[in-house]
Amino acid sequence: MNSSVKLAARLENLVGRGHVLGSEVELRDYVIDGCIPAAIARPASAEQVAEVVRFAGSEKLVVVCCGSRSKLEIGMPPRRYDLALDLSGLVEVAHYDPADLTLSVDAGLRLSELATVLAAKGQFLPLMPPCFGASTVGGTIASGMDFALRLQYGSARDFLIGAEFVDGKGQLCKSGGRVVKNVTGYDIHKLLIGSQGTLAAITRLNFRTFPLPELSAGLLASFRSSESAFTFRKEILDSGLPFASVEVFDPEFATLLTNVCKRMDSNALEPHASRQWSIYAAFNGNEAVVGRVHRELQARANRAAAATAEFLDQRANNSLNAGLREAFDWLRRATPNVALLRISQLGFTPAQVEDLQKGIPQSPLRSAFLFNGCGTALLALLCEDDGASGREALEQRLTELLQRLNGGPGSATLLHAPSWLKTRCNVWGAPPPDFRLMQRVKAAFDPENTFSPGRFVGGI
Amino acid sequence: MDLALIRELKTLLGPANVLSQPEDLLLYEFDGSVEKGRPEVVVFPHATTDVSNILKLANKFQVPVVGRGAGTGLSGGALARGGGVMIVFARMNRILELDLENRRAVVQPGVVNLDITRAVEHAGLYFAPDPSSQKSCTIGGNVAENSGGPHTLAAGLTTNHVAELELVLPDGEIVRIGSRQGDTTGYDLCGLFVGSEGTLALVTEIAVKLTRKAELVKTLLAVFDAVSDASRTVAEITARGITPAACEMLDGWTLGVIEDYIHAGFPRDSAAVLLIEVEGVREAAESQAALVAEICQSNHAREVRTAKDDRERDLLWKGRKNAFGAMGRLAPSNYVLDGVIPRSKLPEALERIHEIGTRAGFRIGNIFHAGDGNLHPIILFDPRDPQRFAQAIATAEEIIRMCVSLGGSLTGEHGVGMEKNELMPLLFSDADFDLMRRLHDAFNPNSSLNPGKIFPISKGCGEIRVGKPRQTSGTRA
Numbered sequence A: 001m002n003s004s005v006k007l008a009a010r011l012e013n014l015v016g017r018g019h020v021l022g023s024e025v026e027l028r029d030y031v032i033d034g035c036i037p038a039a040i041a042r043p044a045s046a047e048q049v050a051e052v053v054r055f056a057g058s059e060k061l062v063v064v065c066c067g068s069r070s071k072l073e074i075g076m077p078p079r080r081y082d083l084a085l086d087l088s089g090l091v092e093v094a095h096y097d098p099a100d101l102t103l104s105v106d107a108g109l110r111l112s113e114l115a116t117v118l119a120a121k122g123q124f125l126p127l128m129p130p131c132f133g134a135s136t137v138g139g140t141i142a143s144g145m146d147f148a149l150r151l152q153y154g155s156a157r158d159f160l161i162g163a164e165f166v167d168g169k170g171q172l173c174k175s176g177g178r179v180v181k182n183v184t185g186y187d188i189h190k191l192l193i194g195s196q197g198t199l200a201a202i203t204r205l206n207f208r209t210f211p212l213p214e215l216s217a218g219l220l221a222s223f224r225s226s227e228s229a230f231t232f233r234k235e236i237l238d239s240g241l242p243f244a245s246v247e248v249f250d251p252e253f254a255t256l257l258t259n260v261c262k263r264m265d266s267n268a269l270e271p272h273a274s275r276q277w278s279i280y281a282a283f284n285g286n287e288a289v290v291g292r293v294h295r296e297l298q299a300r301a302n303r304a305a306a307a308t309a310e311f312l313d314q315r316a317n318n319s320l321n322a323g324l325r326e327a328f329d330w331l332r333r334a335t336p337n338v339a340l341l342r343i344s345q346l347g348f349t350p351a352q353v354e355d356l357q358k359g360i361p362q363s364p365l366r367s368a369f370l371f372n373g374c375g376t377a378l379l380a381l382l383c384e385d386d387g388a389s390g391r392e393a394l395e396q397r398l399t400e401l402l403q404r405l406n407g408g409p410g411s412a413t414l415l416h417a418p419s420w421l422k423t424r425c426n427v428w429g430a431p432p433p434d435f436r437l438m439q440r441v442k443a444a445f446d447p448e449n450t451f452s453p454g455r456f457v458g459g460i
Numbered sequence B: 001m002d003l004a005l006i007r008e009l010k011t012l013l014g015p016a017n018v019l020s021q022p023e024d025l026l027l028y029e030f031d032g033s034v035e036k037g038r039p040e041v042v043v044f045p046h047a048t049t050d051v052s053n054i055l056k057l058a059n060k061f062q063v064p065v066v067g068r069g070a071g072t073g074l075s076g077g078a079l080a081r082g083g084g085v086m087i088v089f090a091r092m093n094r095i096l097e098l099d100l101e102n103r104r105a106v107v108q109p110g111v112v113n114l115d116i117t118r119a120v121e122h123a124g125l126y127f128a129p130d131p132s133s134q135k136s137c138t139i140g141g142n143v144a145e146n147s148g149g150p151h152t153l154a155a156g157l158t159t160n161h162v163a164e165l166e167l168v169l170p171d172g173e174i175v176r177i178g179s180r181q182g183d184t185t186g187y188d189l190c191g192l193f194v195g196s197e198g199t200l201a202l203v204t205e206i207a208v209k210l211t212r213k214a215e216l217v218k219t220l221l222a223v224f225d226a227v228s229d230a231s232r233t234v235a236e237i238t239a240r241g242i243t244p245a246a247c248e249m250l251d252g253w254t255l256g257v258i259e260d261y262i263h264a265g266f267p268r269d270s271a272a273v274l275l276i277e278v279e280g281v282r283e284a285a286e287s288q289a290a291l292v293a294e295i296c297q298s299n300h301a302r303e304v305r306t307a308k309d310d311r312e313r314d315l316l317w318k319g320r321k322n323a324f325g326a327m328g329r330l331a332p333s334n335y336v337l338d339g340v341i342p343r344s345k346l347p348e349a350l351e352r353i354h355e356i357g358t359r360a361g362f363r364i365g366n367i368f369h370a371g372d373g374n375l376h377p378i379i380l381f382d383p384r385d386p387q388r389f390a391q392a393i394a395t396a397e398e399i400i401r402m403c404v405s406l407g408g409s410l411t412g413e414h415g416v417g418m419e420k421n422e423l424m425p426l427l428f429s430d431a432d433f434d435l436m437r438r439l440h441d442a443f444n445p446n447s448s449l450n451p452g453k454i455f456p457i458s459k460g461c462g463e464i465r466v467g468k469p470r471q472t473s474g475t476r477a
Helices: A004-016 A024-029 A046-058 A110-121 A139-144 A188-190 A226-237 A249-263 A287-303 A316-323 A327-332 A350-355 A388-409 A436-443 B003-015 B021-026 B048-061 B111-121 B137-147 B189-193 B225-239 B253-262 B280-296 B310-321 B323-327 B343-360 B385-403 B421-427 B430-442
Strands: A037-041 A063-066 A085-086 A091-095 A102-106 A160-166 A173-175 A201-208 A216-223 A245-249 A277-285 A308-311 A337-344 A365-371 A376-383 A411-416 B041-042 B065-067 B085-088 B093-097 B102-106 B162-168 B172-177 B201-207 B216-224 B247-252 B272-280 B301-308 B333-337 B366-369 B378-383
Touching: A004 A037, A004 A046, A004 A350, A024 A037, A024 A411, A037 B216, A046 A102, A046 A160, A046 A173, A046 A201, A063 A139, A063 A201, A102 A139, A102 B310, A110 A139, A139 A201, A139 B021, A139 B310, A160 A188, A173 A188, A173 B280, A173 B430, A188 B189, A188 B430, A216 A226, A216 A287, A216 A316, A216 B085, A226 A245, A226 A287, A226 A350, A245 A249, A249 A277, A249 A316, A249 A327, A249 A365, A249 B162, A277 A287, A277 A316, A287 B280, A308 B333, A316 B065, A316 B253, A327 A337, A327 A376, A327 A411, A337 B225, A350 A388, A388 A411, A436 B189, A436 B430, B003 B041, B003 B048, B021 B041, B048 B065, B048 B085, B048 B162, B048 B172, B048 B201, B048 B366, B065 B137, B065 B201, B093 B111, B093 B323, B102 B111, B111 B137, B137 B201, B172 B189, B172 B201, B201 B216, B216 B225, B216 B280, B225 B247, B225 B272, B225 B280, B225 B343, B247 B253, B247 B310, B253 B272, B253 B310, B253 B323, B272 B280, B272 B310, B280 B301, B280 B333, B310 B323, B310 B430, B323 B333, B323 B366, B343 B385, B385 B421
Parallel strands: A037 A085, A063 A085, B041 B085, B065 B085
Antiparallel strands: A091 A102, A102 A201, A160 A173, A160 A201, A216 A277, A216 A308, A245 A277, A245 A365, A337 A376, A337 A411, A365 A376, B093 B102, B102 B201, B162 B172, B162 B201, B216 B272, B216 B301, B247 B272, B247 B366, B333 B378, B366 B378
């Protein structure tokens, strides 16, 4: 504790009183898998961020960057954890030119606050990660969290056009720019997406923005088998109709989602509580477009012999959208022990999904599955039993799954697991074939290994 | 050049795949830019292992290596600024795999851009990046330069359409990055390597993403009597939240030149035209087309025409895509610039270009991607007049500086290469260069691959010197 107090005092000299936190209660808010930092710096400017990183470098301290901390658990526990660098104090909208549809915003600004600024000009940013209300712009980029809207708008790498950040040497750097088309210099900002804070402290991000759609609508349909649900999914994706998102989920997920929506005071999913495979397809546009998609979807759902097919009213549509967006957050809290896998694989077949879940719905384990339209799936292993036998069953099943998934064409990583489980398996799976190149990138950005050592792929 | 290296290259690849006679090398000292740089030997690999072995040999003899596709680049990216070995990928030109269900194609770097679309269009798919040179430029070059095209506006640059790469690092190591299955675990290495202009590795295989053709494409031609009306129209289209698939501007003077050559049906007596394309499902494309036409008219368009059928559409695009070729009829050489400005600054930027040109006594044409603020002023000159040539270069630099001063950037799609490396400090600080250099050195520590590109090498930038050219053969034409 003594060293912690000293560290806090030295940080205060750098960033000023009020920008350093160090009480026991405050430190506990920054815990990662049981690891507690020695001090927390919450700088007010990019220059201060650079000073803190330089200080950490000269003192050989380890820095873990964070925003709202809603996804700070992703990754391995830190090898060491001296200093939490909280970037949520950087909240300026540096440039917003609605006529250009471009935006430059500080990393610490919350997405929900940014959304208000953009909505006033009829625009939005299609970054829709879980924990949307709390998430900061920088944390969202660093976490690399996926979102279903990607089907229509692409992922962050398609609309992030520039960045400013502090590298491991404590230098304030930038890449890209504020124009929508630019190939000047290396696209360094793309490396920051999903880097989990291991390369740099992100201070500012530039995006292209998008006009808010005139009208939004959604269809929720259920099917008696996974096969018919996946067939319907493929059929509508191949139809050429414009969808914002298309998500398929299994009966267990549907049941959980129903409860989530109920808590949000909506009965959107009520008819689907019967254990069925479901599809949610969101679409938007002007009245003519929405009308046409509605008509064609209805006809296709009828032909596909959907058990139910219902177009949602605005309120139900909003709550279902939110419920699906937040799946990561409520799944990780669904039972005492949850292992939540993110799977990247383009062409999931019903047979593969069944194979994945084979033998899982067996006490004490259950599983819930959500697949978006762009090749990313969430698979949650839920375990009510927190005793030794429950833990053993969860670990065994998870190990098998990781092996099987990473041995196939796609890849799987663990977004959430209880701390005891993280020490027993690598959340990132085996290092990919290009891992040695990643090590070179890490060494170039952060030669002293200041940022979050040990948290990322292959021990980076 | 060490004759032993040439001998070993011939043993490795066969004599038919190695060129070293001066008259052969002459063909490879140019690209589409005004730069020049002659290789000492040109080789044609047929397989990834050939590329790896060539790099190992080059290392042994300590000579630099540069990769080249069709040589249509506009920033000198594929020129041998440091002499040495030029690897031309023309014979690695096979489409290896088509996965239509998952909309992926795996191709070798020498495949011509348009040939990817031709191979998949029967399934209603296409490869979205469409540089004007798409009938001849290769996908390997597109990946190196992160090429764009008219349809970048909605579809994005090459980087948005690459899923996986096979690379050969400067030491000859072969490695795959990215994943054709979607997201990778770890850093987005494809994001770094695409657009690295051949300075980090050579690309030997590419998995590209294919895009579904839109249900309806509407191509509009709006004719204006004042350039300012046309540029205001573009700004208003953007501000109203419409993202056309393409939005091109051609000024009146270049229209006449194109019309003489292509007979695309462009008016000869206008100040500017906009070639605007909207696409999507029928209902969306039709309403957008109507809105675009309305915006054109409210900005005093003299006429708004819609292409009646594919033939008319193709003719309009033929006029646009062959515009730079048409310019060749007017002067011995032309210099196509590539700068970017925030779209709302378009009216101001065009005025400034006109002023700069008038002051220097150049007639500057403008044929460009107006929708994303990507300017292509074109300066006509005679390279045999050294004074005029120097003035053309100085004028180009002034225009690029103007773009940066408006909040823009040095290059939107052509790359930095050896054309703009000395201008890089306009945008980047010492700290930025330091990080870029560390990334460069992490993969290409001896600058053996494509030296003298991207990074400034002139005096005054001593600390950021990377890849000093081995010899001084690389000069402007």
